[in-house]
Amino acid sequence: MFNGLKSYLDSIRARDPAPRSRWEILLYPGVLAVGLHRIAHWLFEAKLYFLARFVNHFSRILTAIDIHPGATIGKNFFIDHGFTVIGETAEIGDNVTIYQCVTLGGTNPTNGQGGKRHPTLEDHVIIGSGAQIIGPITLGERSRVGASAVVMEDVPAGATMVGFKARSTLVPAEEWIKEFIPYGTTPDCEDADGNRVDCIEKLEGELAVMRAEIAELKSGASQTPEQTAFDLDPKKSGTGN
Known part of the structure; x- marks a missing residue:
């Protein structure tokens, strides 16, 4: 458990040059929110919905980050700063980075059933500040979403989406498959x-x-x-x- 936490904190330090130590990272609101979500999600899966919601609301008050207990989150998920909303059926892969004021929002079901209505983010996705990812869409592995973009359609692996409504910058994915690109925006x-x-x-x-x-x-x-x-x-x- 300690080694897992150490690995998680080191993964954040690799993406953020600000912290001077792992102890400092432990105070990040995104780290606290993800830790409390692990508890809330365990309670949600145990069908202890009220307790799961209680932990969720406590986390939101403490961190200004709202992650529904039903959301599925992989390893090394990093929310830089806060004010982020993640819906119930959202699925997040490993090593995903989200900056402040991002929404992984849902669409209203047309058949009267809940179902899958929030986005799926595959491994190594980066979402820039203020971006809105709406609906049961899939963002492919290592895709990027620029700041304030609105994405409502599937995103190919390695693509960078910018604008409102987001469009592809057509930067060749094979040339931009890097371990990490801050804020998910390529310059060219x-x-x-x-x-x-x-x-x-x-x-x-x-x-x-x-x-x-x-x-x-x-x-x-x-x-x-x-x-x-x-x-x-x-x-x-x-x-x-």
Whole structure:
């Protein structure tokens, strides 16, 4: 048990440069919340639902993190800071990292039954600050979700999702399979030829192309209705007999 706790604390220290010792990590709200959830989940599986909820509410008051007792959590789960909500049917794999203000939320069942309604996070997933992961979707192994993104569809393994509604940055997964990427956001995108470019530069280039196309359309439609009628009238244009 002690070796397991030591390994867990070391896994957090590898992802967070702030703590100076394992003792300091023990005071992290995310660590306390996960520890109390282990107790609440054991009570939930024993069908001691009131006690499980009691531990859950105590943990929420103490840490500002709300993890439903029914949620399934793997090894080395790290919630950096707090204010996170994790729903009842959420499933979290090993070595998952979640930053502050993240929601693993559910959708309303359409058939009147509860069922699976919260996300599944596979191993080594990273969720950035403020991201909202909604519904019974699956985030593949080593996928990343950028800060404040909203994800409502399955995410392929190794993909990075950004934006509202989240879209793929199309960064090749095989080039970004790393042990850990802080906040789950890669800095680069690709152009049409597959060359790596800065995402802002890529967007500015696409915007310039769109502006040129709009200007061309406007120049083609610059004739007034009177000019168009004149061109179409063979008598006025001098082309008629």
